[in-house]
Every structure is written in structure tokens, then in C-alpha cells.
Amino acid sequence: MAVKLFYEALHDGLEEEMQRNKDVLVIGEDVGHYGGSYKVTKGLHEQFGDLRVLDTPICENSFTGMAIGAAMVGLRPVIEGMNMGFLLLAFNQIANNAGMLRYTSGGQFKIPIVIRGPGGVGRQLGAEHSQRLEGYFNNVPGLKIVHTSTVYNAKGLLKSAIRDDNPVLFFEHVLLYNLKEEIPDEEYYVPLDKADVVRSGKDITILTYGRMRYHCLDAVKTLVANDIDPEVIDLISLKPLDMETIVASVKKTHRVIIVEEDMKSGGIGAEVAASIIEQCFDYLDAPVIRLAGKDVPVPYNGRMEETVIPYPKDIVRAVEDMLALRV
Amino acid sequence: MVQEQLAPTKYDPIDRQEALMLYRDIVLGRTFEDMCAQMYYRGKMFGFVHLYNGQEAVSTGFIKQLRPDDYVTSTYRDHVHALSKGVPPRAVMAELFGKATGCSKGRGGSMHLFSAEHNLLGGFAFIGEGIPIALGAAFAAKYRGTDQVSVCFFGDGTTNNGQFFECLNMAVLWKLPILFVVENNLWSIGMQHHRASSVTDIYRKADAFDMPGYLVDGMDTLECRQAAIKAIKRARAGEGPTLLECSTYRFRGHSLADPDELRDPKEKEFWRKQDPIPKLTKFIQEQGLASAAELKLIEQEIRAEVEDAVQFGEDSPEPPVDELYRFQFAEDE
Incomplete structure (x- = not known):
């Protein structure tokens, strides 16, 4: 057992899955050189290189669509929304292509992507950075939606989400990144569909x-x-x-x-x-x-x-x- | 990056086999779409059906230069791209009839044709949303170090959309193996291109991204083919993306529901005279690659193939209604 911070648990989960499967990659704004705005991807760029920890321009809808296209042909992208609110700009790609494309294609394509990042009401961040998007996305068919809450479940759920063959919206809370908890050293998973x-x-x-x-x-x-x-x-x-x-x-x-x-x-x-x-x-x-x-x-x-x-x-x-x- | 106009007179050599293959494909596109119009008016297919008549040189010219493992994305006007990529007419027609044997198992319809087997990553019904998908496939090729190429087709209206610009930018940044093929048919339903775009020369938009951009005669199969050869070679060699503006025209309304009252009959007549099929026929005969009788025979074979596709569609079962939820999640095979 080791004491970990919430963001470290997410980092470790991501790192383990990237080490295990070379198809897993991270895509998003400032995930690479900068290490992620909440430090979740810190150091991964040095370890995995530019293509696997891909710093994108600020164009949420297109880089989300790009990740979906890459997923359709077999990669397993993890998209970081710098703030989940920014993904309103990617709503079309998330709803139409992540959510519906497998169905409209008659089951021909899998879309194993994880879209994760901070949401919720923080401390005086203003309306656009304090969004609760769960309801917005809940109506999209074909998505799985999870919300993390502890250091333990953050890591276990992220690993499960990355291994899931469906698009998973993965909500973190902006005020929980510095939670501390003792979690197991050995590998573990938390099921996506269990309360x-x-x-x-x-x-x-x-x-x-x-x-x-x-x-x-x-x-x-x-x-x-x-x-x-x-x-x-x-x-x-x-x-x-x-x-x-x-x-x-x-x-x-x-x-x-x-x-x-x-x-x-x-x-x-x-x-x-x-x-x-x-x-x-x-x-x-x-x-x-x-x-x-x-x-x-x-x-x-x-x-x-x-x-x-x-x-x-x-x-x-x-x-x-x-x-x-x-x- | 200097903008270039492709010299249209120099073609890579074409042998008889390739000429007949191109001819077969372009005739298939036209015959299939004409049959769709008949079937729509006879109440065999429903919803919005957008036909490709007039633009066939682009699909044939570009897609027939691709390998089976290369990727294509299309728009709502996707039947002919699917056929050129190798999806059997039976599977496309059955999809339009909403049947279980359709290429999207009756769930997609006219605007959502898919074939994983043929690396057709989709017809996309919203403007621009297929471009990032094609970019993702190109990214995956680079990620894995394969030499696969991705081609996305879209119209002039899409070139005013953010996803177009965003993807041009990323494609150049990461030197992705992708062709952005604009089928500029001058009209976005009822919106004329010059009323919608501040820069009407679409190929010049590449310049903002330091990408090569070409103007291509989209009514000429061989010019499209030549542009494709050059851009695909560049993409496969890891030298990056190309923007290709193909000037073309649709011979029918935006969809079969469009009364098509806005376009000037003189404009339609002007473009009708540039029909790509007689143009290709003339080339093949002048070059002595095939005789008129041989081409006639191909047309008959294609007609029979399309009639067979209709029969197949008619005879095929509907998807069982109790399978409504099937295919939503990856666990449903």
C-alpha cells in the first residue's frame, strides 16, 4: 500500500495501461510537454514520446474526431479535456460519432476511447469553468458515463475505461485532484458499471x-x-x-x-x-x-x-x- | 508554398486493363444512381437521398488509385464513393432499402454507409464531421508506421467550416498521409459558393497552412486520376497532406427532395456538356484501348449488376425489430 494523491493515481493508471498496450495514447491540450493542467500526464511525454502523448492545437471538436477515427482503426486514445466544459465544443463528435457511429455502421466499428478531465463547480472559476455536463451527455446513446470520487476508484476505473471497447466519458472533479488515500501497490480494476x-x-x-x-x-x-x-x-x-x-x-x-x-x-x-x-x-x-x-x-x-x-x-x-x- | 495548377495534358500511362476498370467504375456510379432515383420515386427507398450524378470523375479518379487498405471517408452523398472503394452494389442497394443485408445492416441508410472490410470509414451526414475521422485514420497510419493513406471527400460548403481548417492545420503539423478532396459543385443546397466563401478559390486555402493545393478538373477522370497519383505518392512517402479542389457539378438537385429551382438552366446546360463519362469514353476509344462495342458490353454488364442489386435488395429480409438495441455497444457483435 502507498499513499497517493488523486491525480497521481490517474497518472499511474494511465502509465500502466500505456506500458501494457502500445495502442493506448493520450491526446489533448498541454498533455505532453506541459504535463497536463492538473498534472495527470506529467512525465508521460518523456517516457512515451510525442505521438503517444500528443499535444494538440486548441480545436476540441477536430482532435476529438481524430481520436474517434484513430479508434475506429484500432488505437485506444485517451482524450484529456483540459476542462470538461471545453468538450461542449466537441459535442458533435462525441454525440454523433463516438456515441452513434458503431450503431449506424451495423456494429462494424468499435470506438474504444476514454474522454476524461475535470468538471464540476470549483472555487470561483466562473460559469464556463464550473460546468456540470453529466446531464448534457446523458442523453447521447452509445456512451458509458462514469464519475470518479476517490483515489482508489480513480485509478481502477480509468484502467477499466481504457480496456473497455466502448466510448467512456470519464468525469473527474476539479476540487478532488489533491485527495490523498492509501491504495494497493498491485494492479487492480474497478468495474465501470457498479455503484x-x-x-x-x-x-x-x-x-x-x-x-x-x-x-x-x-x-x-x-x-x-x-x-x-x-x-x-x-x-x-x-x-x-x-x-x-x-x-x-x-x-x-x-x-x-x-x-x-x-x-x-x-x-x-x-x-x-x-x-x-x-x-x-x-x-x-x-x-x-x-x-x-x-x-x-x-x-x-x-x-x-x-x-x-x-x-x-x-x-x-x-x-x-x-x-x-x-x- | 506556391500554388500550382496541375498540368492536365500529361498523364501517367494507362493500359487497357486500367482504362476498362475506370470505365466500369464510372458507369457503375452513374447507373447505380439513376436506379436509385427510380427506386426512390417507386417508394422503395426513403428519407434523404443525395445522388452523385455529374461528379463521378472524382470518385473514380481518386479512389481507384488507392489500395484496399487505404481509408476513405465520405459525406451524405456517399453511394458512389462506397462503390468505387469496392463495396458491392448489392450491399449498398440493400442498405438503401433498409435491409439486414445492407452494408450498415439497415441501421445506417443512404447517408451512413460503412464497410470495415473495405476501409470505408463512413458516410457522414453532418458537414465536416468526416474530416477529423479520416485524419484519425491517417494519424493511426503514422503512429503504427504503415504507409496507408487516408482520403476524405467533402463539398465546397464544408470549406467554410472549422473542422476543415482545424484538420488542415493538424495534418501539416504532423505531416499526416491524407488527401483533402473538395468536390466543388458550386452549390450548398441553395447557397452559391461565392455567397458563402470569402475566398472562392478553395485550393488557395491550403496556402494558409503551407500545404500544397491544386485546382483539378473534376469533370475529367484522367485529371483526377493524375492529381490522385501525385498526392497519394506524396502522402505514402511521408511528405504530408494535399488539398485538391475538384471543379465539378451535380446534375441533379441537392437531394431527391430538392425541387432544384434556383440553379440557372444555362448553368446546368454548360456543365452537362462536360459530362465526364463521354469524355472518358472518347479518350479510351481515341487511344485505342477498347472499342465502342466493348464499352457497350461493359454498360450492359453494369446494368445487369445494378438490376441484380435491386433484386437482391428486394429479396433481402428486414432486420428483426427485436434487434433494435443490437450494435449499440461493443459487446454486440
Whole structure:
């Protein structure tokens, strides 16, 4: 076991896969000489050279398309979005070609690409650098979407994503790169399609992902002190949802709160709530509640920004309100 | 980089076998598309169908100089590129009929023809999105150290799109083995080229990227062939990309749904006179490479082949509706 930072775990996962398979390469802005804007690719250029750690011009749609074309003929590119928000400029290539091309070709081409990078609300980065894109991409058929949250799962999920033959959108959170955790020295993988039951409990299910995992765990401390026993599930896989794990939990606790940074309208939480209602409505003792990011561009002002996403106190209050329905 | 106009009079020698191969391909393109129009009006194919009539010299001239392992991307006007690349007429026609035996198994349709076997990386229905895909295949060739070449076809309208410029830039930066072949047919549906592009000489746009750019007579199969030979040789030798502007014209509307009311009948007549098929026929006969009777025989064979493709399409099964989700993910073979 060794203590690693979040970005080091991603670096190590990438390095291991690049050493293992010469078809794996990194494409993106400042991934090479500069080492990546969050240091994930630091040193890889020296080890693997210009073509395998390819610094691109600033042209997201075209270099994403180029990666898709390379993937169609057998390479396994990992695209780094310097900021995931920039990939809005690559939306056409991601939606039409990464997402749909295998299908429209009648299954003739595989598109094994990973598109990874930082997203989410940071600290006063302004609206364009504070985007929650999960909802935007969730509607694209043919994509797998995962959101990392820990040093351990960052490495294991990245390795699995690189080995997966499908296009994987791989979200990291801009405020989690300096997390520290002890992780195994030996090689390991984390499955792309499995939720993580972070804490087992019986009173209520809190479904979350990404950085909100930590806000939920903070709230849990208060809740436990008040004799409440919540179950916390980190979704990890945003598409497809691990409904097996979610439904099992609902059947146990009968109450669900979804905590997400994503925007409320048409966000991941909306999809989760609708799926729960479709699949296990009869097991619910209360309406499913979403504590979600607010439907506004993220403002620069720090005090305003803080009100956009859920905080532990909001989670505590929502859980207590819902459990009050029992009496 | 100095812009050059290709000297049209000097052709690499053509033997009888190659001449007949070119003739067969260009006649196949025209015959196939005419049949598509008939089938569309008879209600056998649906949606948007964009025919290639008039532009065949480009497809035949360029694609027939490629190796089977070279890559091609096309646009929504992709039937004939697919045929030139070797995709059987049966597989293309069946796709247009939406059948399970189609080259995209009925999931793609007219604008999404694919054939992994023939390295046809796709017809792309949105403007410009096939260019990065072709660039990726060229990048992969360089990455692996093969000498495969990638050719992307697109129209004049695409040369005002960012992906075009972005890919020219990257292709030169990394000296990628790719040909950017513009089929300038002067019209983007109803938008005239000179109303859409501040620089109407598309080949000159290469200059901004220090790339060779050529103006090619896109109504002349042999000139297209000659431009292809030169640009492919350069790409295969690792010397980098080339931009080729082929002046051409579509003899039909943008799609079969286009009433085609904007284009001046005189303009259409002018271009009709430059039909690439009689031009190639004349060359072959003048050079004594084949007789009129031999060419007639080829036309008959092609007609029979296209009729067979229609029959095959008609007789083929539809994809089972319960396979709706199949092929979305890599696990579905």
C-alpha cells in the first residue's frame, strides 16, 4: 500500500495501461510537454514520446474526431479535456460519432476511447469553468458515463475505461485532484458499471456521486449522532445506472434522497428518480427528493456560488424532514 | 508554398486493363444512381437521398488509385464513393432499402454507409464531421508506421467550416498521409459558393497552412486520376497532406427532395456538356484501348449488376425489430 494523491493515481493508471498496450495514447491540450493542467500526464511525454502523448492545437471538436477515427482503426486514445466544459465544443463528435457511429455502421466499428478531465463547480472559476455536463451527455446513446470520487476508484476505473471497447466519458472533479488515500501497490480494476455502497444503513438511502459523496459523508456524521442510520451509495456509473444496487437499497430503506451537483432539470438525479419510480414505487414510503445543483449559470461571487450546490447542512435537514414523515 | 495548377495534358500511362476498370467504375456510379432515383420515386427507398450524378470523375479518379487498405471517408452523398472503394452494389442497394443485408445492416441508410472490410470509414451526414475521422485514420497510419493513406471527400460548403481548417492545420503539423478532396459543385443546397466563401478559390486555402493545393478538373477522370497519383505518392512517402479542389457539378438537385429551382438552366446546360463519362469514353476509344462495342458490353454488364442489386435488395429480409438495441455497444457483435 502507498499513499497517493488523486491525480497521481490517474497518472499511474494511465502509465500502466500505456506500458501494457502500445495502442493506448493520450491526446489533448498541454498533455505532453506541459504535463497536463492538473498534472495527470506529467512525465508521460518523456517516457512515451510525442505521438503517444500528443499535444494538440486548441480545436476540441477536430482532435476529438481524430481520436474517434484513430479508434475506429484500432488505437485506444485517451482524450484529456483540459476542462470538461471545453468538450461542449466537441459535442458533435462525441454525440454523433463516438456515441452513434458503431450503431449506424451495423456494429462494424468499435470506438474504444476514454474522454476524461475535470468538471464540476470549483472555487470561483466562473460559469464556463464550473460546468456540470453529466446531464448534457446523458442523453447521447452509445456512451458509458462514469464519475470518479476517490483515489482508489480513480485509478481502477480509468484502467477499466481504457480496456473497455466502448466510448467512456470519464468525469473527474476539479476540487478532488489533491485527495490523498492509501491504495494497493498491485494492479487492480474497478468495474465501470457498479455503484459503490459507501455506508450501509437502514433508515434512508442517499444516492450521490462525485464530490457530493464527501458532502453526504459529512452529513452522515451529524445524522448518526442523531441516531439516524443512512445508507450512502456512490453511483459511480451514471450511464448505465446500476439499478440492481439502487433498487436493493430502496427495498431496504423505503426512502431516497438524491444528492447531486448536476443541474436539477433533466439531470442525473431526474433519471435516477424516474427509474426508481418505474422499478420500485411500491417500496417507497415517501416521495423521492432531489438535492441538486440549481438551474443557473454558476456565479463568480463566492457567497452566491455556495448556494448553487448542496452542502452537508442541506442534506441533514432534508433527511430529517423526510424521516419526520414516519410519525 | 506556391500554388500550382496541375498540368492536365500529361498523364501517367494507362493500359487497357486500367482504362476498362475506370470505365466500369464510372458507369457503375452513374447507373447505380439513376436506379436509385427510380427506386426512390417507386417508394422503395426513403428519407434523404443525395445522388452523385455529374461528379463521378472524382470518385473514380481518386479512389481507384488507392489500395484496399487505404481509408476513405465520405459525406451524405456517399453511394458512389462506397462503390468505387469496392463495396458491392448489392450491399449498398440493400442498405438503401433498409435491409439486414445492407452494408450498415439497415441501421445506417443512404447517408451512413460503412464497410470495415473495405476501409470505408463512413458516410457522414453532418458537414465536416468526416474530416477529423479520416485524419484519425491517417494519424493511426503514422503512429503504427504503415504507409496507408487516408482520403476524405467533402463539398465546397464544408470549406467554410472549422473542422476543415482545424484538420488542415493538424495534418501539416504532423505531416499526416491524407488527401483533402473538395468536390466543388458550386452549390450548398441553395447557397452559391461565392455567397458563402470569402475566398472562392478553395485550393488557395491550403496556402494558409503551407500545404500544397491544386485546382483539378473534376469533370475529367484522367485529371483526377493524375492529381490522385501525385498526392497519394506524396502522402505514402511521408511528405504530408494535399488539398485538391475538384471543379465539378451535380446534375441533379441537392437531394431527391430538392425541387432544384434556383440553379440557372444555362448553368446546368454548360456543365452537362462536360459530362465526364463521354469524355472518358472518347479518350479510351481515341487511344485505342477498347472499342465502342466493348464499352457497350461493359454498360450492359453494369446494368445487369445494378438490376441484380435491386433484386437482391428486394429479396433481402428486414432486420428483426427485436434487434433494435443490437450494435449499440461493443459487446454486440
